[in-house]
Amino acid sequence: MESRFFIAPEQLEAFEAAARSGSFSAAARSLGKAQSTVSGLISNLEIDTGLTLFDRSGREPKLTAQGRSLLHDARSLLNSYSRFEAKSRSLNAGLEESLTIAIDESSIDLKALTESLQAFYSKFGTVTVTLLHASGDSAAKLVREGKADIGIVLSQSDYPEDFDFRGVGNCSFVMVAGKNHPLTALDTVGVQDLHNHLHLRISASSDPASMPENDLSDRIWYLESYSLFMTMLTAGLGWAFTPLHIARPHIERGAITVLNTNFQLTPYPYCTDLIWSRRKTLGPAGKKLIDEVSRVLSAEKVVTEPA
Structure with missing residues (x-):
């Protein structure tokens, strides 16, 4: 049977800190532990894994090839431990998941x-x-x-x-059409002018019975996507009553034009x-x-x- 071993978070923390700081003493300072404690944790990790993680032959320990290979996984595990602890504290405090x-x-x-x-x-x-x-x-x-x-x-x-x-x-909402749409050539747009052109509307439903009432045009298309909605407008296909925050970038670059109407369609903002x-x-x-x-x-x- 394959043997199993338990790796404590403290061992991984000492290993990661030593690899990051370049020495056991610096790792100990960053963790607020004694150097002997950090050295012991790393030694125990090497015993548990059966691997040599640091070459200690020089003045400062250097990661071995095996140590470099495991460092990314050690950091991933430490991040997982941190997320687990944070989520546990949050759930205990009544925080939604x-x-x-x-x-x-x-x-x-x-x-x-x-x-x-x-x-x-x-x-x-x-x-x-x-x-x-x-x-x-x-x-x-x-x-x-x-x-x-x-x-x-x-x-x-x-x-x-x-x-x-x-x-x-x-x-706020504005009434707009593509820069080359026929309505943009009019000094003032009236209700009858709108009747003669396609009206684009945003709707979440595909059921015609549930579509919003509209008496401003005999031709209405309903879309769910604002990205497609604006693409069609800028191409000159139809007019629309559009949120200013969505229309503004297209107005500023001249792709669509705010229509000057002789009526107030609806109160705004x-x-x-x-x-x-x-x-x-x-x-x-x-x-x-x-x-x-x-x-x-x-x-x-x-x-x-x-x-």
């Missing part, structure tokens, strides 16, 4: 969301986060069904009774809400995420017109 966030991209600038997530990760790095693309009402549906812990959505006039929400910011269900109590990580998104968005200047 994972969070799922449903995001309607029209409701939040992804740069702002990323800044929020960076601050969140610095404090809750052990929490696994899943980000779901959820256009329109599908984010609220995912939260309602328990498939997402938090939703980031455009504000709704009425939420289910078992929902909690927090208003965290604003986002829209509010951005964070939503979650009262059926599932948010833990420290979920509450921190809400706070970070609120902090970042509240610090942003509300813009209602393109620059």
Whole structure:
């Protein structure tokens, strides 16, 4: 039967520190241990593995070929031990193991969301986060069904009774078309002008019965992907009412044009809400995420017109 041996984390820690610092004495100082203790841990590791990890014939110990071969694995194991300890402490403190966030991209600038997530990760790095693309009402549906812990959505006039929400910011919408679209040649765009051209809309559903009502065009295409949506717009295929944070880069490079309408399509700016269900109590990580998104968005200047 193959013999088994137990490698203690302290042995790997002493081995890695000595390899990194170049001496047992320096390793001992970095670990806050006596040099004899570090030397003993490394010697025991060599006995347990049956390998010579350091050549001690010179003034300072040098890694052998066997030692170099094992160093990467030792560091990987030490990282695993650290993650295990951190996650154990987090679970004991009631921290969630994972969070799922449903995001309607029209409701939040992804740069702002990323800044929020960076601050969140610095404090809750052990929490696994899943980000779901959820256009329109599908984010609220995912939260309602328990498939997402938090939703980031455009504000709704009425939420289910078992929902909690927090208003965290604003986002503006503009009516745009590709730079070569016929509508861009008009000094002023009226409702009848829109009727004559294809309207592109973002929708999470492929069921025609559930599509949002629209009386601004006789021709409507529904898309789930904003990347395809913007590609089609810049190519001149249709017009759209688009979140400014998504349209702005394309406006600035001249690929799409803001249309000058003689009517106000809908009040703006829209509010951005964070939503979650009262059926599932948010833990420290979920509450921190809400706070970070609120902090970042509240610090942003509300813009209602393109620059």
